[in-house]
Amino acid sequence: MPTTPALHLVGTSDNQQRPQTRAGAEVLDDVATFLSRFLVLPSEHCAPTIALWFAHTHAAHLFYATPRLILDSAEPGSGKTRVLEVGQYLVREPEMTISATTAALFRMVSAGPITILFDEVDAIFNPKNGGNYEDLRAMLNAGYKRSATIARCVGDAKAMKVERFPVYAPAALAGIAGHMPATITTRAITIHMRKRAPDEPVEEFLEEDVEGEAAPLREELAAWTEQASERLAGARPAMPAGVFDRSAEIWKPLIALADHAGGHWPDTARAACQHFVHATGGGTQSLGVRLLADLRDLFTARGVDRMTTVDILPALHGLDEAPWGDLYGKPLDPRRLSKELARYGVASKNIKQPGGHVAKGFRTDGEDGLVDAWRRYLPSAATSATDATAQVTPVADDEQVPLPALPDAEAGSGGSGSGNSSATALTRQVAPVAAVADNTSQPRTENPP
Structure with a gap:
């Protein structure tokens, strides 16, 4: 001994x-x-x-x-x-x-x-x-x-x-x-x-x-x-x-x-x-912080800056090993979702849909948006909706922003996009995307000897 x-x-x-x-x-x-x-x-x-x-x-x-x-x-x-x-x-x-x-x-x-x-x-x-x-x-x-x-x-x-x-x-x-x-x-x-x-x-x-x-x-x-x-x-x-x-x-x-x-x-x-x-996360994660984390993952995976409650709830209910499908004996509902997020300063918004329909949901921008709550209550993520949406230029809820034109393989990438009529409009925020020239359509300038 x-x-x-x-x-x-x-x-x-x-x-x-x-x-x-x-x-x-x-x-x-x-x-x-x-x-x-x-x-x-x-x-x-x-x-x-x-x-x-x-x-x-x-x-x-x-x-x-x-x-x-x-x-x-x-x-x-x-x-x-x-x-x-x-x-x-x-x-x-x-x-x-x-x-x-x-x-x-x-x-x-x-x-x-x-x-x-x-x-x-x-x-x-x-x-x-x-x-x-x-x-x-x-x-x-x-x-x-x-x-x-x-x-x-x-x-x-x-x-x-x-x-x-x-x-x-x-x-x-x-x-x-x-x-x-x-x-x-x-x-x-x-x-x-x-x-x-x-x-x-x-x-x-x-x-x-x-x-x-x-x-x-x-x-x-x-x-x-x-x-x-x-x-x-x-x-x-x-x-x-x-x-x-x-x-x-x-x-x-x-x-x-x-x-x-x-x-x-x-x-x-x-x-x-x-x-x-x-x-160990510094302790047991609260239900509200877990909700914020799952929402950040959801918004990031879908690459969006706003979602309706109707879309959010089924996605949360379907998460493996998450409590949202059976929360105190019943699935997470719209009222409980809004109540939980309100504790973190996040408020529901009217989200305009194609055709003029309005539905309740949540956005990432603004003082009462999700980004502010993510930054305050979650550890930083290497790639997250926080980073993806922070630089977005706000547009009106019903403003339709066309997708950037796809390069024409024959005409090069400098066209206006009129040759591609298959691009559809999105009713969501989209950051301005600058056209990037294809190497084959623009000669490279060599340094002088």
């Missing part, structure tokens, strides 16, 4: 003993290895991420935000609780709980720095259980930021006063997937745990042994982060490409610690960040 490195102690000015810190990279390596003795994790990025999260609990007071760590799985027995059990011997001031009341957590966080390790949290947030979890959700949301407080009235009727509770505290939450509020998951690093395969053995977890083996590592984490406190407090780590806003805020503490640790950790942390932010 691997052994934990011996701990060296040095004296301090107040005659107390504290660990003599090793290189941060070595300490983090040992934490990740220690964790991996008892768990089979889903990817190579998980153990380093959890090790950095454990370390950040000792330095959370130095940062302006503390990412929530969410451990979920499709089935019980997938290692979620084991991560918390290992963590309680490595994090700062652990508070392992299953059903603590929000009021109790308020008091504990207010009394001093703690790390909340909340197991079976799905039982609380599952709406089928009928519990009132809004206070807990508000506390976990607000406690993500160092400056956060929650105001509560305390005392009896005669002496009642408003008291503001500081609620900033690191929190790891474990539970069955699908029941975590989105307001929490957007402030979290989520690891989707899974059951071990029969050929994936781990060491037996005996708390009486683990506690003693983990103690030196916890002391080293505390000493190392304390020694680095000034540098960590002023850290402005560079984020991987495409990581910004909330995602950057979540990962800043972990990447700052990795940069200070040195060795392979700066690269390892950024690779993990890329994995969790990009490979």
Whole structure:
């Protein structure tokens, strides 16, 4: 069985003993290895991420935000609780709980720095259980930021006063997937745990042994982060490409610690960040964002800048593995389509059809068009209707724009197109297309010798 490195102690000015810190990279390596003795994790990025999260609990007071760590799985027995059990011997001031009341957590966080390790949290947030979890959700949301407080009235009727509770505290939450509020998951690093395969053995977890083996590592984490406190407090780590806003805020503490640790950790942390932010989409995609993405794909595939609702709905219903054909027991209908898109500032328009018929639908242009919503809520696409329609010159709904003339093989491409009467008019926006000369119809000018 691997052994934990011996701990060296040095004296301090107040005659107390504290660990003599090793290189941060070595300490983090040992934490990740220690964790991996008892768990089979889903990817190579998980153990380093959890090790950095454990370390950040000792330095959370130095940062302006503390990412929530969410451990979920499709089935019980997938290692979620084991991560918390290992963590309680490595994090700062652990508070392992299953059903603590929000009021109790308020008091504990207010009394001093703690790390909340909340197991079976799905039982609380599952709406089928009928519990009132809004206070807990508000506390976990607000406690993500160092400056956060929650105001509560305390005392009896005669002496009642408003008291503001500081609620900033690191929190790891474990539970069955699908029941975590989105307001929490957007402030979290989520690891989707899974059951071990029969050929994936781990060491037996005996708390009486683990506690003693983990103690030196916890002391080293505390000493190392304390020694680095000034540098960590002023850290402005560079984020991987495409990581910004909330995602950057979540990962800043972990990447700052990795940069200070040195060795392979700066690269390892950024690779993990890329994995969790990009490979997993940064969290569960909302229904509205999924709708915007599917519409962008649809408009791009058809090369159009407007579509009627009558055309949009069958196309959405026919998408493989999409929810639109059976949305809460019935297909997506015109009313729900308009309601969902209105939340993103997209409004339905009257789309004039050939023959003067008018039908409701959606356009890409304008402040309340789809392009603006795509740019704001979707990651950029290499080729999308956003790019295709952004440069379109607007025309009237009923204006007919002829197709560009096809080149005449005999007369060359410089003709007016009168020789080709098969081109049909389109009732849609078409960007002006300049005629391109064929190489065979225009001699190339040679450079002078």
